[in-house]
Amino acid sequence: MKDIVMTAETVMQQLGLGAADLTGGSIRVTSPIDGRVLGEVHETPLSEMAAVLDRAKSAFKIWRSVPAPRRGELIRLLGEELRASKEALGALVSWEAGKITSEGLGEVQEMIDICDFAVGLSRQLYGLTIASERPGHRMMETWHPAGPVGVISAFNFPVAVWSWNAALAIVCGDPVIWKPSEKTPLTALACQKIFERALARFGDAPDGLLQTLIGGADLGRTLVESEDVPIISATGSTRMGRAVAPIVAARFGKCILELGGNNAMIVGPSADLEMAVRAIVFSAVGTAGQRCTTLRRLIAHNSIKDELVARLKKAYAGLPIGNPLAEGTLIGPLVDEASGNAMTDALKSAKAEGGMVFGGARVSEGVPAGGVYMQPAIVEMPAQSATVKTETFAPILYVMGYDSFEEAVHIQNDVPQGLSSCVFTLNMREAEQFLSASGSDCGIANVNIGPSGAEIGGAFGGEKETGGGRESGSDAWKAYMRRQTNTVNYSAELPLAQGVKFDI
Numbered sequence: 001m002k003d004i005v006m007t008a009e010t011v012m013q014q015l016g017l018g019a020a021d022l023t024g025g026s027i028r029v030t031s032p033i034d035g036r037v038l039g040e041v042h043e044t045p046l047s048e049m050a051a052v053l054d055r056a057k058s059a060f061k062i063w064r065s066v067p068a069p070r071r072g073e074l075i076r077l078l079g080e081e082l083r084a085s086k087e088a089l090g091a092l093v094s095w096e097a098g099k100i101t102s103e104g105l106g107e108v109q110e111m112i113d114i115c116d117f118a119v120g121l122s123r124q125l126y127g128l129t130i131a132s133e134r135p136g137h138r139m140m141e142t143w144h145p146a147g148p149v150g151v152i153s154a155f156n157f158p159v160a161v162w163s164w165n166a167a168l169a170i171v172c173g174d175p176v177i178w179k180p181s182e183k184t185p186l187t188a189l190a191c192q193k194i195f196e197r198a199l200a201r202f203g204d205a206p207d208g209l210l211q212t213l214i215g216g217a218d219l220g221r222t223l224v225e226s227e228d229v230p231i232i233s234a235t236g237s238t239r240m241g242r243a244v245a246p247i248v249a250a251r252f253g254k255c256i257l258e259l260g261g262n263n264a265m266i267v268g269p270s271a272d273l274e275m276a277v278r279a280i281v282f283s284a285v286g287t288a289g290q291r292c293t294t295l296r297r298l299i300a301h302n303s304i305k306d307e308l309v310a311r312l313k314k315a316y317a318g319l320p321i322g323n324p325l326a327e328g329t330l331i332g333p334l335v336d337e338a339s340g341n342a343m344t345d346a347l348k349s350a351k352a353e354g355g356m357v358f359g360g361a362r363v364s365e366g367v368p369a370g371g372v373y374m375q376p377a378i379v380e381m382p383a384q385s386a387t388v389k390t391e392t393f394a395p396i397l398y399v400m401g402y403d404s405f406e407e408a409v410h411i412q413n414d415v416p417q418g419l420s421s422c423v424f425t426l427n428m429r430e431a432e433q434f435l436s437a438s439g440s441d442c443g444i445a446n447v448n449i450g451p452s453g454a455e456i457g458g459a460f461g462g463e464k465e466t467g468g469g470r471e472s473g474s475d476a477w478k479a480y481m482r483r484q485t486n487t488v489n490y491s492a493e494l495p496l497a498q499g500v501k502f503d504i
């Protein structure tokens with residue numbers, strides 16, 4: 001462990017987390033790396049929620065009238081603070097979520113990128129002008145701030161997903177109430193502190209622009225039920241989304257849902273296999289298979305399937321598994337014991353369904369004791385069985401063969417989830433077919449790139465059980481604002497639309 005310079009204590013200190021944050025609380029935070037206790041953090045009492053909601057409401061009343069480019073200045077400062085804290089926050093992501101160093105840093109880079117994007121956006125919250133059918137009239141659309149946004153985030157991207165939501169919401173004029181995963185409260189507290197540093201430099205922002213709730217599902221439920229929170233952006237399992245969506249719908253709130261994925265790659269006969277192997281390995285085993293965009297299904301043309309699988313097995317055999325903070329490690333731990341068990345159970349079910357399993361055992365040598373380290377698995381399946389259609393948050397890659405491209409697209413689409421997808425082919429007909437209306441049904445569809453590791457500039461999210469929400473780039477900002485249609489009459493007449501006469 002001599003190459004691990006960023007101890008948990010050092011990084012927490014650098015991020016401003018002190019004894020008051022880390023001791024005496026009822027939530028014991030352990031590191032997936034080796035099970036060490038990182039802190040005992042204080043839960044937000046449920047009785048605090050009324051005050052939290054009041055603060056957000058008051059903040060909204062002020063913040064909505066601050067000019068958007070000025071709101072952008074706060075996010076510019078947040079981006080600067082994140083740059084200054086990149087190493088420490090990246091390392092804390094590793095300590096708390098178990099990511100390898102480069103992915104912990106990459107996550108913070110993703111936050112910096114979305115801040116840059118949101119700053120530009122703060123001068124581009126455009127509406128349309130629309131031709132009116134009536135003389136002397138003008139129509140236009142105005143985008144207004146919508147109100148407090150509740151952000152529920154998952155352990156696997158403990159800080160980036162918050163930043164996608166927060167950077168956009170703040171620029172759009174909305175205060176944020178954040179309920180991070182119970183597994184990753186420390187990175188959330190660190191972000192709250194980083195945000196407060198930006199606020200201090202900004203000067204005149206209202207209190208309560210960002211509030212972080214530390215604790216369990218009861219806090220989340222209060223947030224989701226509150227009529228004071230018109231928008232709930234929730235990232236996590238489909239099960240969680242199924243619980244959240246009807247509650248928000250019943251009060252006519254809006255949801256931005258980013259739920260389960262079951263992402264596939266089709267590899268055609270013309271594919272550059274060397275490139276495909278690299279893409280497969282990163283997207284199937286990166287983050288130990290715990291991204292919502294992780295590659296879970298490989299649909300390979302029968303003419304190249306055996307060769308591809310042989311190359312993959314060779315690559316898998318040499319993958320460095322171990323302490324994610326040690327140089328050279330590519331696969332760190334799963335987040336907890338339950339995840340390890342879920343992986344083992346899924347492999348058992350796949351076997352029962354006729355799957356041939358390669359890898360997938362628990363690793364105990366050369367890894368820190370106290371963490372759940374698993375060999376990634378490749379499972380050759382005779383068909384797309386029930387287990388293959390279920391998202392297991394672990395490094396399992398199911399492989400299936402196909403003969404015709406239509407069959408491949410059918411297999412790709414024949415799962416309940418619809419987040420990310422890709423095709424590896426040098427055949428432009430296949431590539432274009434995959435991207436066409438009758439191709440992939442996912443929110444993300446790529447050509448000669450794996451399904452994970454999306455840039456922030458595009459809208460991120462997916463269809464079907466993935467929930468339909470879009471976050472991050474493109475025009476995802478519109479979900480954080482309310483649209484108003486304005487008609488202005490600058491004539492001295494009062495004509496009615498559709499030629500209706502109503503003379504009094």
Ligand code: UN1
Nearest residue numbers: 157291292293452453454
């Ligand atoms: C997630 O796993 O919830 O595209 C988000 C990616 C990352 C984001 C993943 N940029 O893999």
